[in-house]
Amino acid sequence: MPGILVVAATAEGALSRSSLELVGGARALDASLGSGVSAALLGHGLGSTGAAEALHQHGVATVYRVDHPALTAGQSDAYLAAAEQVARTAKPDVVLVGADTVGREVAPRLAHRLAGALVTECTELAVEGGAVVVRRQAYGGRALATLVVRGRPAVLSVKPRSLDAPEPAPVAGSVVDVDAQIDPNALPTRVREVLREKSEVGLEDAQVVVSGGRGLGGPDGFKMIEELAAMLGGAVGSSRPPADAGWVPISWQIGQTGKTVRPALYVAVGISGATQHVAGMAGSRTIVAINRDPEAPIFGVAHLGLVGDYREIIPPLIARIKELKAR
Amino acid sequence: MDIIVCLKQVVDPELPARDFAIDPATRRQVREGRPLVLSTYDENALEVALQMKDHQGAKVTALTIAPQATVGDTVRLALAMGADEAVVIDDPRSPELSGPARARMLAAVIRKIGRYDLVLTGCESADLVERLIAPLLAEELGAACVTFVARIDAADGPLVVRRQADEGYHVVEARLPAVLSVTSDEANRPRLPKVKDIVTAKRKPVQIWTPGDLGSMADDGGVEVRDVAIPQRTGKCEFLTGDPAQQAEALALRLRELKLL
Incomplete structure (x- = not known):
């Protein structure tokens, strides 16, 4: 059945939020295209995880399932082979892939194998005048490109946290098991080990994010940032310079290169507001900027601005928040 | 080991906002009169190749597609850093190439060069940030693919x-x-x-090819760039004034009003 195919790669078994975001994007496209949404559910030991049911719950009628022991964390070659097999079975017009670690490798290669059109790192999907139209950031977030995708299949990778996760819309669904015939010994790459870093758990899902930039002056400045984040019940992020300098783990980095966040509150401390960074946080509901330089571009996107030295502002802020919360 | 490093020349990504403009005809960034630099992560890719050369021996070829008239600094920097030779595809239209078209052209050049064990690129270009060159090259060349490589752990036995x-x-x-x-x-x-490296670099071989040597690349890949717009910031920042304690007090109260506490 032609239509929109969502690639839901799931090393952990459960359906990820990114996969659900793709389902939301697919359903919005389908409202205009009307050709149906299906999903490629790829992983191992999927029978008991409820992932297929979760897809049905969110409006995906047909789930093509590839359950194979080679589909483990980071094993891009195996996910590519499985996605290709499903795409050749489902023959979709549009394929949506999450632009995460695996998806960044899978999407271009899948488009090449299917001789389709390719747009990576999309942030918006739409149908305009019957054509598939996508938007993506360009030039480090300084510009927004609008592209009309005419080639089929259109393979689109979508930047995580760009689309909203959809409301449930249960449908009666079916699961089609697809035999991907993956030979683990023939794969050109093999993940030997997954090294988990001290990362801000759920940075992308946090409702409050406090981020530090070059203006903190060094790794010690982040102690104050972490304290403020803890007081606000939020996560810690950073702009690119602290991550590049090794002050903080690279997984904390927010921006065009790095994570995209859309929390209810984003506090930028000592961050100048380079477009690179703004690209990853401009969708936040309330943005507070603390910076010594009143001309810093961050004030161009902030809703509330505090001009001054963060070392003098944050301690009384933490104390006052503590008081207010204790009431 | 033969290593080819693909380099892209871009307008300096740190360019002040007032100098950033989109050419309505090409729907690409205006390059004329702007400083051109090596794309951010390409220098890291080159460094990885040069470290492999230092540690176990390798021949490093720098490869770039760019109008020859503007490419000088990129090639000189790559050779001065330690690349052994450079191949330049002199294509005046190259700044307008789509990512997939660029990957096809690079693959054609690499096939023509013939000898390679490793092909390295930056993880993304500073201008389009498509992150697709390495995966597409891998498909074109039938090679293994790993993106966003931070370091090489081992290369004497299997590559890790x-x-x-x-x-x-x-x-x-x-x-x-x-x-x-x-x-x-x-x-x-x-x-x-x-300084010594810069002087030596002048004697290193630079081959200049034209796209005509590689066959036709004309194809938009089924994707049409309709518009590239510079979003206008609303700039409605409300500044909280006073001394630091007063600012902190005002912010805490605002956060409470917004039900963020």
Whole structure:
């Protein structure tokens, strides 16, 4: 059945939020295209995880399932082979892939194998005048490109946290098991080990994010940032310079290169507001900027601005928040 | 080991906003009169190749597609950092190439060069940030692919690399030939060439080819760029005034009003 195919790669078994975001994007496209949404559910030991049911719950009628022991964390070659097999079975017009670690490798290669059109790192999907139209950031977030995708299949990778996760819309669904015939010994790459870093758990899902930039002056400045984040019940992020300098783990980095966040509150401390960074946080509901330089571009996107030295502002802020919360 | 490093010349990404403009005809960034630099992560890719050359011996070829008239600094920097030779595809239209078209052209050049064990690129270009060159090259060349490689853990036996991942790092073993895209890491800070290196670089071979040597690349890949717009910031920042304690007080109260506390 032609239509929109969502690639839901799931090393952990459960359906990820990114996969659900793709389902939301697919359903919005389908409202205009009307050709149906299906999903490629790829992983191992999927029978008991409820992932297929979760897809049905969110409006995906047909789930093509590839359950194979080679589909483990980071094993891009195996996910590519499985996605290709499903795409050749489902023959979709549009394929949506999450632009995460695996998806960044899978999407271009899948488009090449299917001789389709390719747009990576999309942030918006739409149908305009019957054509598939996508938007993506360009030039480090300084510009927004609008592209009309005419080639089929259109393979689109979508930047995580760009689309909203959809409301449930249960449908009666079916699961089609697809035999991907993956030979683990023939794969050109093999993940030997997954090294988990001290990362801000759920940075992308946090409702409050406090981020530090070059203006903190060094790794010690982040102690104050972490304290403020803890007081606000939020996560810690950073702009690119602290991550590049090794002050903080690279997984904390927010921006065009790095994570995209859309929390209810984003506090930028000592961050100048380079477009690179703004690209990853401009969708936040309330943005507070603390910076010594009143001309810093961050004030161009902030809703509330505090001009001054963060070392003098944050301690009384933490104390006052503590008081207010204790009431 | 033969290593080819693909380099892209871009308008300086640190360009002040007032100098940033989109050409309505090409729907690309205006390049005329703007400083051109090597795309950010390409220098890291080159550094990774040069470290392999230093440690176990390798021939490093720098490859770039760019109008020859403007490419001088990119090639000179690559050779001065330590690349052994350079291949330039002199294409005046190259700044307008789509990512997939650029990958096809690079693959055609690499096939023509013929000898390679590793092909390295930056993990993304500073202008389009498509992150697709390495995966597409891998498909074109039938090579293994690992993107966002932070460091090479071993290359004397099987190639083992460390890939930056959502949850930390993946230690990945790859067969050769392989195409790797490289991200920045403490271990691959680009070296600064010494004066002596700059002088020696002038004697290194630079081959200049034309796209005509490679067959036709004309194809938009089924994607049409309709518009590239510069979003206008609303600039409605409300500044909280007073001394630091007063600012902190005002902010805490506003956060409470907004039900964020």
